[in-house]
Amino acid sequence: MTSSPATPRARYREQVRAEVRTLALRQVAETGAAGISLNAIAKQMGLSGPALYRYFTNRDELVTELISEAYRELAETVRSAADNEDDPQRRPAVVGRAVRGWALAQPHRYLLILGTPVPGYEAPPETVEVSRAVMTVFLDIFAALPSASPRELDKHLAAHRVWTGGHEASPAAMRRALTFWTRLHGVISLELAGQFTGMGFDPDVLFEDELATILSEGH
Amino acid sequence: MTSSPATPRARYREQVRAEVRTLALRQVAETGAAGISLNAIAKQMGLSGPALYRYFTNRDELVTELISEAYRELAETVRSAADNEDDPQRRPAVVGRAVRGWALAQPHRYLLILGTPVPGYEAPPETVEVSRAVMTVFLDIFAALPSASPRELDKHLAAHRVWTGGHEASPAAMRRALTFWTRLHGVISLELAGQFTGMGFDPDVLFEDELATILSEGH
DNA sequence: ATGCTAAAGTTATAGCATCTAACAGTGGGA
DNA sequence: TCCCACTGTTAGATGCTATAACTTTAGCAT
Numbered sequence: 001m002t003s004s005p006a007t008p009r010a011r012y013r014e015q016v017r018a019e020v021r022t023l024a025l026r027q028v029a030e031t032g033a034a035g036i037s038l039n040a041i042a043k044q045m046g047l048s049g050p051a052l053y054r055y056f057t058n059r060d061e062l063v064t065e066l067i068s069e070a071y072r073e074l075a076e077t078v079r080s081a082a083d084n085e086d087d088p089q090r091r092p093a094v095v096g097r098a099v100r101g102w103a104l105a106q107p108h109r110y111l112l113i114l115g116t117p118v119p120g121y122e123a124p125p126e127t128v129e130v131s132r133a134v135m136t137v138f139l140d141i142f143a144a145l146p147s148a149s150p151r152e153l154d155k156h157l158a159a160h161r162v163w164t165g166g167h168e169a170s171p172a173a174m175r176r177a178l179t180f181w182t183r184l185h186g187v188i189s190l191e192l193a194g195q196f197t198g199m200g201f202d203p204d205v206l207f208e209d210e211l212a213t214i215l216s217e218g219h
Numbered sequence: 220m221t222s223s224p225a226t227p228r229a230r231y232r233e234q235v236r237a238e239v240r241t242l243a244l245r246q247v248a249e250t251g252a253a254g255i256s257l258n259a260i261a262k263q264m265g266l267s268g269p270a271l272y273r274y275f276t277n278r279d280e281l282v283t284e285l286i287s288e289a290y291r292e293l294a295e296t297v298r299s300a301a302d303n304e305d306d307p308q309r310r311p312a313v314v315g316r317a318v319r320g321w322a323l324a325q326p327h328r329y330l331l332i333l334g335t336p337v338p339g340y341e342a343p344p345e346t347v348e349v350s351r352a353v354m355t356v357f358l359d360i361f362a363a364l365p366s367a368s369p370r371e372l373d374k375h376l377a378a379h380r381v382w383t384g385g386h387e388a389s390p391a392a393m394r395r396a397l398t399f400w401t402r403l404h405g406v407i408s409l410e411l412a413g414q415f416t417g418m419g420f421d422p423d424v425l426f427e428d429e430l431a432t433i434l435s436e437g438h
Numbered sequence: 439a440t441g442c443t444a445a446a447g448t449t450a451t452a453g454c455a456t457c458t459a460a461c462a463g464t465g466g467g468a
Numbered sequence: 469t470c471c472c473a474c475t476g477t478t479a480g481a482t483g484c485t486a487t488a489a490c491t492t493t494a495g496c497a498t
Contacts, residue, residue, distance in 0.1 A: 009466070009474070016475095032335070034253060039455060050457070051476055059456065114412065116251070116334035128417050153428035156420060163418035179429060186405025193333065198347050199382035201375060209372035210398060213436065228445070228495065235446095258484060269486075270447055278485065 017055050019045060021069065024062055025109070033112045036063060063112075068130050070109045075133035077102045082137050088144045092180060093211045095141060100188050100207060107192045114185060115192075132165055138177035139169040147172035180214055236274050238264060240288065243281055244328070252331045255282060287349050289328045294352035296321045301356050307363045311399060312430045314360060319407050319426060326411045333404060334411075351384055357396035358388040366391035399433055 023041045038059050042052045056062045081098035085091045103110035113131075147170065154171040157178075161167075164174060187210050190196065191203045242260045257278050261271045275281045300317035304310045322329035332350075366389065373390035376397075380386075383393060406429050409415065410422045 037455070048477065053457070054475060111335045114409075114414070116330045116412070131414070151428055151431070153424050156424045160420040163420065175428070178425060179432070182405035182409055182429065183402055184405070185409055186401035186403070189408060190333075190401055190404055193335070195333070195350070201379040201382065205372050205375045206397060209370055209394070210401065212370070213398070217432065217436070256484065267448065272486070273446060
C-alpha cells in the first residue's frame with residue numbers, strides 16, 4: 001500500500017505509525033472515536049506517554065489519518081462491489097448492501113467518517129477529497145442507468161456540477177447518486193445509532209424496502 | 220414547565236440545575252456534545268469544581284437531561300408544525316421542513332440526540348421513551364393519508380408493531396412514517412456533518428426534492 | 439429566639455488525559 | 469570513526485472527572 005521507504009529509519013518510523021493506527025483502530029472499535037488515547041496506545045506498545053509525539057504531532061493528526069484510511073477502505077469496498085456486478089440494473093442494490101455491510105461490521109468506523117465530528121474535529125481538505133471517491137462510484141453506477149422524469153433539482157444540479165469533479169453524469173444521474181447516498185446514510189446511521197433496537201422490527205427488511213424504492217424511483 | 224417545588228431549598232436547587240443546563244447547552248452549541256465540562260460550567264457560575272456534583276451525580280446525568288430536553292423540544296416542534304397545517308396532504312412537507320429548520324438552528328443539539336453517541340453514552344430507557352413522541356406524530360400524519368401499493372415491508376411491520384405503542388396506523392402508514400424519518404435524517408444529518416459544504420449545490424433544493432419524492436411515493 | 443441538622447460549598451487529592459521541555463542514549467551515514 | 473539526527477526518557481504544566489473530608493449556611497422545629 002504505502003511505498004516502503006529507502007532508509008531503514010524511515011521504514012521503522014512507518015512501522016511504528018502503522019502499529020499506532022492499528023491499536024487506535026482497536027480502540028475505535030471498542031469505545032468509539034472519542035476513546036482514542038495516545039497515552040493508552042503508547043503503554044500498549046511498551047512506550048511511555050510522550051514518545052508517540054515523535055510520530056504524530058497531534059492526537060488530531062492520528063484521528064485524521066484514521067478517517068482518511070476508513071474513507072479509502074469504504075471507497076474500495078464500494079468500488080469492488082460495483083465491479084463484481086455485471087448487471088448495471090442490480091448494481092445499486094449490491095452496492096447499497098455493501099455499504100451497509102461495511103458499516104455494520106465496524107459501526108464506530110462508519111460513524112467516525114460520517115457521524116458527528118469528533119471533539120477536535122476540524123476536517124482537513126484532504127478528507128473532503130477522499131470522500132469524493134465514494135461519490136464517483138455512485139455517479140458511475142447511475143450514469144450507466146436510464147433515468148427519466150427530469151425534476152426541479154436536476155436543473156439546479158446541471159448548473160452546479162463542480163462537485164462531480166468533471167464526471168460526465170447527467171443531471172438526473174447526479175440527482176440519483178446524491179439521493180442514493182442520503183437515503184443509504186439515513187437508514188444505516190439510524191440503525192448504527194441504535195434507534196431501531198427497541199422497536200422490534202427487522203432492520204434488514206426496512207433496508208431492502210428502501211433499496212427497492214430507490215430502484216423503482218428511477219423508473 | 221417543571222412544577223415549582225414547595226420548599227425554598229428545592230426551588231433553589233432546581234434554579235441551579237436549570238442554570239447548569241443552560242450553560243451546558245451553550246457549550247454544546249459552541250463546541251459540540253463532547254465539549255460539555257462540569258468544571259468549566261462551575262467556574263462560569265462562580266463555583267469551584269466539585270460543587271456541581273451536589274446537583275448532578277455524573278457528567279452523564281447532565282448529558283442525559285440535555286438529550287431528553289432536546290427530544291422533548293423537537294417533538295414539540297414537530298407536533299406544533301403538524302397542528303398548524305390543516306391540509307393533511309401538506310403536513311409531511313411542513314413537518315419535514317420544521318425538523319430541518321430545528322436541526323439547522325441548533326446543529327449540535329440535533330446531533331446530540333440523533334448523532335454519534337457521546338463518549339460515555341449509555342442511553343437510559345428514559346430517552347428511548349421520549350424519542351417515541353416524534354414517531355407518534357409521524358404515525359398520526361401518515362395514518363390520515365391514503366396509502367396504496369402494499370409492500371413486502373408492510374407485511375413485516377404488520378407483525379411487528381410494538382414500537383407504535385398501540386397506535387392504530389396501518390402497516391403502510393407505519394412504513395411511510397419510518398421511511399419518512401430515515402430519509403429526513405439522511406439529508407439533514409449529512410448536511411449538518413458538512414458533507415455538502417464543498418459541493419456547491421444548494422441543500423435547500425436537494426431537501427425539497429427529497430420531500431417531493433416522499434410525497435409522490437405515497438401515490 | 440435558639441439551636442439542631444441537612445444541604446451547599448470549600449479545599450485536597452487521586453487518576454488520567456494532552457502536550458511541552460529538557461535531557462540521555464543509539465544507530466545510520468559521511 | 470565519529471557526529472548528529474532520531475528515538476526515547478522523565479518532569480511538569482494544564483485541564484478534566486470524581487471522591488473525601490471539612491466548614492459554613494440556612495431552613496425549620498421547638
